[in-house]
Amino acid sequence: MSAVAMGLILAAVLIALLASGIWVAVALFAVGLFAMEAFTTSPTGLALGTSLWGAIASWSLAPLPLFVWMGEILFRSRLSEDMYAGLAPWLGRLPGRLLHVNVLGCGVFAAVSGSSAATAATIGRMSIPQLRERGYPDRMIIGTLAGSGTLGLLIPPSIILIVYGISAELSIARLFIAGILPGLMLVGLFMGYVALWALLHPGRMPPAEPRLPLGERLWHARRLIPVLALVVGVIGSIYVGVATPTEAAALGVAGALLLSAGTRSLTWASFRDGLMGATRTSCMIVFILAGAAFLTTAMGYTGVPRLLAEWIAALDLSPLALLAALAVFFIVMGCFLDGISVVVLTTSVVLPMVQAAGIDLLWFGIFLVVIVEMAQITPPVGFNLFVLQGLAGRNIFQIAWASLPFFLVLLLAVVILVVFPELATWLPDRMGGR
Known part of the structure; x- marks a missing residue:
């Protein structure tokens, strides 16, 4: 045959x-x-x-459940809500508004986890409830996550580029460098499509939030500091060489737990539900x-x-x-x-x-x-x-x-x-x- x-x-x-x-x-x-x-x-x-x-x-699978658990913790705390509340005033004038958070979030997280599955699962766990609550169409929520989640295959460090480099006897470093501009191009193309779709379908987007003066936007942006600190800490620990991806994932879980406790949204019930949710997803x-x-x-x-x-x-x-x-x-x-x-x-x-x-x-x-x-x-x-x-x-x-x-x-x-x-x-x- x-x-x-x-x-x-x-x-x-x-x-x-x-x-x-x-x-x-x-x-x-x-x-x-x-x-x-x-x-x-x-x-x-x-x-x-x-x-x-x-x-x-x-x-190589060890970071996956840890990153998923980090997403579950952020989802069940006020931190995911704070992230979207802090970004909303800045993206309010951009067509597509908070849908761009999916693209940018996946692009950043792809460089941390190196896994398209972990990227889609972690960002999706936080963003799907938030965007649905704000009235964004399900089709665009899912589409932006599916497309942007693939960025982990191209944005360095990429496991598949390592495998290809070994098979083709090419420099891994040169392959990583070669993936940078195409990776950024993909982020730009995804955001461009989201903006174009929003312009063509204004009736399917939720009402725009009132435009705020710069001072108020900066005041709202303070709510981004804990989440940004967590992301920078996880990414920085990998690129500085302080931690492996698995250790960085564990650091992310510990940081998410501490931040959740600091916002008084960590309870025994939320801890248990987050752990069980991460277990099921993983x-x-x-x-x-x-x-x-x-x-x-x-x-x-x-x-x-x-x-x-x-x-x-x-x-x-x-x-x-x-x-x-x-x-x-x-x-x-x-x-x-x-x-x-x-x-x-x-x-x-x-x-x-x-x-x-x-x-x-x-x-x-x-x-x-x-x-x-x-x-x-x-x-x-x-x-x-x-x-x-x-x-x-x-x-x-x-x-x-x-x-x-x-x-x-x-x-x-x-x-x-x-x-x-x-x-x-x-x-x-x-x-x-x-």
């Missing part, structure tokens, strides 16, 4: 399972089991045990990660990613047509595999054809990461969609529909990267070195 046929069959099975309403993680496990039993002769039990243990026993994310890891392993055994890459190589396309074909290929693969697995399973076949076409491997790394970001919000297995499904209380198809405009914004970013490759190469070349 051809790789295309196998891929279509697995996609159909997954879509059918998701449409039936069963848990996402269970659907991923079921498709993995089906792929192993139907298309391979490898021992299913061994593959399941190995992939399951590898997915849940990774030290278990949901890790369960889905485990299912995705097993599906990734099963896809590797079937050979579908490798066979599709070899099929594209055999077409002998021009550089521009090759990039278009690879973009479609990586989006499809990213619907079923996590970003790191896409890189690991395909670079050995893809990179030689990219080099033969005369495409800069440094630029291609940034191009690849933006494509993988698109796959994070693409059904049926866009991971950010599942995270937000649990937070927003909407089904996966409603979440995907809300995320569609931001998928198109990411597509625009890919086009801009192709037209202006200097966005990714100028800064590393300017700074020099390997």
Whole structure:
């Protein structure tokens, strides 16, 4: 059976399972089991045990529940309300107003956590109740979180860029530098779309709050100081080298608890509810990660990613047509595999054809990461969609529909990267070195 046929069959099975309403993680496990039993002769039990243990026993997951707990604490204290109350007077004249907090918050937090799941979960836990209470449309609340949550894949430090750098034998430092300008461009594009949408749909935005003089805005901004101090402390501890991401996450939890106690909003009930909420959210994310890891392993055994890459190589396309074909290929693969697995399973076949076409491997790394970001919000297995499904209380198809405009914004970013490759190469070349 051809790789295309196998891929279509697995996609159909997954879509059918998701449409039936069963848990996402269970659907991923079921498709993995089906792929192993139907298309391979490898021992299913061994593959399941190995992939399951590898997915849940990774030290890199340690910051995730801590960052989620920090978000739960902030959500249950006055601090999240203070953050929005302090920002509202400053963003009141900008089209889209507090929706921009999602984009900026995800951009900042992405540089702290390095995880799109942790970014979407933490910022979403704080912002969804606040924005709903103020009357912002659900579709834009969810869309801004889904799109901006992917920034953790591009804004340094990025795990997927490290994996790509090792696979392509490129300098990790140069790759990190190359991701800075495209990351800032994405933040600008997301904010630009939010502003444009707000201008085109003024009736769907909540009434603007009264414009305040500068003195009053500065007075309201004092409420931002505790949250900003917490964020700066967490980020600073990582970039100064005082703490690892896991230690910084623990510092964030301790700081959130102290600030919550200082505002007299920390009670035994709020502590217990926050801890249980973080436990439920973290278990949901890790369960889905485990299912995705097993599906990734099963896809590797079937050979579908490798066979599709070899099929594209055999077409002998021009550089521009090759990039278009690879973009479609990586989006499809990213619907079923996590970003790191896409890189690991395909670079050995893809990179030689990219080099033969005369495409800069440094630029291609940034191009690849933006494509993988698109796959994070693409059904049926866009991971950010599942995270937000649990937070927003909407089904996966409603979440995907809300995320569609931001998928198109990411597509625009890919086009801009192709037209202006200097966005990714100028800064590393300017700074020099390997």
